[in-house]
Amino acid sequence: MHSREQHRGFRFDWITIVLFLLLVGFGWLNIMSASHEGDIVSYFDMSQLYGKHAVFIGLTFVLITLILSVEAKFYERFSSVIYIVAMLALVGLFIFGKDVNGARSWYGIGSMTIQPSEFAKFATALALAKYMSDLQTDMNTIKDQLRAVGIIILPALLILLQNDAGSTIVYASFFFVFYREGLQQVYLAIAISAIVLAVLALKFGILITAVIAAIVICSLYFFRRKKRASILQSVVILLVCVSFSAGVRMFYDHVLKPHQQNRISLWLRLEKDPAKLERMKKEEAYNLIQSEQAISSGGLTGKGFMQGTRTTGKFVPEQETDYIFSTVGEEWGFLGSSIVVILFMALIIRVLFLAESQKSQFSRVYGYGVAAILFTHFTINIGMVMGLIPTVGIPLPFFSYGGSGLWGFTILLFIFVKLDSNKINEW
C-alpha cells in the first residue's frame, strides 16, 4: 500500500505543481509589500492581510492533499452533484448574501467571507466536461449545443444578477472549449466579427460600421467565387451586422451603467469633452493612471522588494487584490513582471499540453476549461492593470489577495492534476 502511494505520487505533473508554487509564493511576497501597515513583525500576523493570506496558502495545501487523495473517477461521477451544489450556493446569495461594493456575491460567516462564484467556475467546468463527454451527447446538433451553453449560462446569469459583471465575462472562456471539441468554424468567424463590429460601432458609429461591413461582404462575394454566399444571403448577413452594431450601440447607451460606459469610453478614447475627460481622470481612470505610473516607475529592474514608493504609499487602490500586478511592476521592474507573464504563459501552455494528451474526453474537456479560465483571468487582469483593455474587476489567479479566489483556482487546477495523474488507468 505504502509503495503504491509513493508510486502514484510520481505520476503527478510536477511542472504544473512547481509553476503553481512559484506563482503563489511570489504572489504572497507582493501581497506583503502591497498590504503591510508599519513594520513586518511576523509573517503570520493575523491582523494584516499578508498574514491572513499566509494562512490561506497553508490551508491550500490541506485542500490539495484532499483533492489528490480522492479517487479520480469521483470527479466525473459527482460532477452533476458538485454543479448543483455550486448553483444552489449562488442562488442562496439572493437570500443570505452580503453586499460588498454593490455586489451581492459574498456569504458572511463570522468575520470570514466566502465568494461562491469563485467555486462555481470549476463546478461548471466539471459539469460541462461531463456533459460533453457523455456518449449520448452529439455536439453537432443544435439541441445539445444549446444544452451545453445552458450549463454555462446558468451560473453566468446568476452572477450577473448579483451585480458582478466581471466574473460573468469569465464564462465566455468556455468558447475555447467548444471550439476545441468541434464547434463549426463559422462560430469562430461570428465571434471575431462580433468583437470587431462592436468596437467599430462604438468608436466610429453605426454608419461607418455599416459601410465597412458592406465593403467586406462585397469583396468576399467577388473574391470567393467557389464557396460564396448568394446575394440574398449576403444582404441578410449585412442586415444582421448592421442591426448587431445598432444593438451594441443601444446596449452601450441604455443598458450599461455610467461607470461601465466610462470604462469603455476611456479605453476607446471616445470622450472628446476635455472637462469631462479631466473629471474622468480623477474618477474612473484614477486607478488606471496610478497603476500605469507605478508600473512605469519600476523601470528595468524595479525599485526592489518592499521599496516601491507608490506601493508603500498605497497610491493604487486595491493594489493587493485586482491591481497586485502594479506592485510587481513597480518593485520588480520589467524583468520581474516579464517573468510573471512568462510563468503564467508556461502554466497555461502546460495545462493545454496535458489536456491534449488525455485519453478520456472528460479529462481533456476539463483540462481545456482550466486552461481557458486561467487564460481569461490572466488576460483581462493584466491587460486591465496595464491599460490595454477596459477596467474589469477580476482577480489575478494565485496572486491576488483573497481566500475564495486562491482556493477556487487551486481546486480548479488540482482536480486536473489528479485527472491527469490517472490517465494511464484510462482506456
Next chain:
Amino acid sequence: MRKILLLLTVIIVGLLFISRLFYLQVYKKEAYSLYEDTAIRKEFDYPKRGYVYDRNGKLLVANQPSYDVMIIPREVESLDTLEFCKLLKITKEDFIKKYRRAKNYSPRLPSPFVPQLSKKDYAVLQEKMRKFDGFYIQKRSLRDYQTSIGANVLGDLGEVNQRTIKKQPYYGLGDLIGKQGIELSYEDVLRGKKGIKFIQKDRFNKNIGPYKEGQFDTLPQPGKDIKITIDAELQKYGELLMTNKRGGIVAIDPSNGEILALVTGPSYNPNLLVGRERNKNFSRLYLDTISRPTWDRGLQAQYPPGSPFKVINALIGLQENVITPEDKVTCRMGYYYGSRKLTGCHHHKSPVDMNAGIAQSCNAYFVTTYRKIVDKYKDAGEGMNIWADHAKSFGLGDYLGYDLPVGQKGRIPNGSYYDKAYGDNRWGSTYIVSNAIGQGEVEATPIQLANMVAAIGNRGYYYTPHIIKEIEGDTIPSKFTTKRQTTIDKRHFEPVVQGMFDVYNKGTAASLRIPGIDICGKTGTAENFIKIDSVKTQLTDHSIFVAFAPKDNPKIAIAVFVENGYWGSRFAGRMASLMIEKYINGEITRTDMEHWILTHSLENEYAKPYSGEPFKINGETTLQVIDKVLAPKNDDFDYSIQTNPNKPKL
C-alpha cells in the same frame, strides 16, 4: 487549427503584455530620481544665511524670519476664497491669476503663492491655515540690514529665476539668491546648503513617515559669516558727503588692497529691497534712468580721467628715460606744434619742471613728455604699445579682478587701436596728444584711479582691490594677497610723489590742506557731453580728485568723482580731503570744508539738460545752496530713495 487556437492566443497575449511592459518600463521611462518621485514629499530646511560684518566687526547684515504661503495646485480643495483673499490681502483677480500661474508651472510641485508675509499677517493666517487644503506656509529667512548705507556693496536677495534653476538644480522655485553686491559674489559662501527631508506620502497626500527611515535626508549646513573690508563709519560719511551729488568715492588701503569705502550717489536704503515690496521698489530704482541709483558709479562710471592721469605720463617718461625731473618746459598758455596750438593751458608761472608741472597741472609739460615717449621708438605704433603696457601695469584699461559683480574695463589705447581708427601708420604723436592730459581716448573708472594712486603711494606695486576681509573658517582667495608690480622702477616715484605732495602745498589743492596729515593728490577736470534731442551738448565739467595719505607708508588711497562738479578741487578735492581726515584722524577739523560740501547741491545742475531750455555751464553757473544735510541716525531707517526735496520735477 482547433488544437492550437488557444495556444496561439496565449502566446500572442503574452508577447503583447511583455511588449507593453517594455514600452511602459523601459521605453517611456525617464531616469528615476527621488526628487522627481511624486510619491515622495520633499521638505526643505533652509539654513541660516551668513552674517556680514564690517572691518571693525560691526554687524551690517543679519537675518529675519519670513513666511511664504505655498501652493500645490493639485491638492487645492474648494475653499472660502473671499476669506482667504482677505487674510492674504489680495484681490480675487490676483487669486485667480496666481493660481493659474502656479498650475502652469506644475500642478504637483509646490510654488510660492504669496511670498514673504509680515509677522503679523502670518500670526493671523497660521490659525486658519488648516481650512485651506493645498496651501501651506514655508518659513524662510530674509535679510535684515542693520544699516541704511552701502546698498551698492551689500547688494540684495531676490527670488531665483527659471533660467538659474535650470542651470543650477540646487535652487527651487521661490528660493532666494544673491542678486547684487556681495550677496551675489559670495552667494556660495553665504547661503550654506539647504537640508532636505524625504517623506513618504500616501495617495491622499498624507505623510506616512520618513522615506527609508530618513537615510537620504540631509541636515542644513549654515552659511558662513563674512567680514568685509568696508569701514562702516567711513562709508556712512562718504554717503553723507555725496548727498545731492552724483558720483563715486573709492577708498583703498594701499598696503593690502582692501576697499575701505565704496560710495555711489545717489544711493538708497538696502532695506527697500527686502520683503514683498522688493520687486516694486527694485523696478522703481532700476527704471530711474536719470539718476540711476542702481548704477554703481564707483565701479561702473567710465570717463576720461583728466589730469590725475598726468602723473602716469610723468612716471612713464622717467622710466623710458626721455625726461629727467629737472628738465623744464616752457608753457605759453598751451602746447604749440609749429604755430598750431594743440592744447590750451591755464595761467601759471613758466617754464615748469616736473614738480611744478604736476603741482600746477601744466598741459604743455605733459604733452611734451608724452610726445617724447611715443616718438622715442621708430614708429608711433610701437611707442604707443610701450606706453600702453606701462599704463596697464597700474591696473588701467582692463577689469581689475575685484570681487564685486559689476565693473567696466576702462580704456588704454595702444598702437593697433589708432591703426584701426586712422589706418596703418597714418597717424603720429601729434594726433593723440589728448592722452597726455587724461582726455581723448583714455578712460578709467573711479576704482581704477584709486588703485592707480595706491600703486603710486606704494611706489610701484598694488594689491588687487577687494571687498572680502575674512570668511568664517576659510581664507580669502590668494589673488587678493599677491603683490602686483608695475613696470616703473621704484626710484622714479619719489619726484612724482613730491609733485603730488606739492599739489597740496602750493598747487591746485592748496586750499584743501588738512593740518597734521601729509596728503599727496592730484586734481582733475573732465569735459563731458551728452546728446539732447540729438544735438551734442557740453555740460559742466566733472570734478575729479585722487589722493593718498600719508605721503610715506600711505594708509589710504582715494579717488573721488563728482558729475558736473566743475573743477577738481571744488567738490571732489574737498570730499577726498575730508574722507582722508575722517579715516586717519577719526574726526573732522576742517569743519568749514564739511559745511561747504553739505550746504551745496548739484541737483539744479543735473536738472538742466532735462529742462528743455538753453542753459549755461561751468564758470557761468551759480551753485545751489541748501540747508545743511544731516547725518541719518543709526536707528532711523529712511525708506525713501535718498534725494533732495528741492529736486525739480522732471
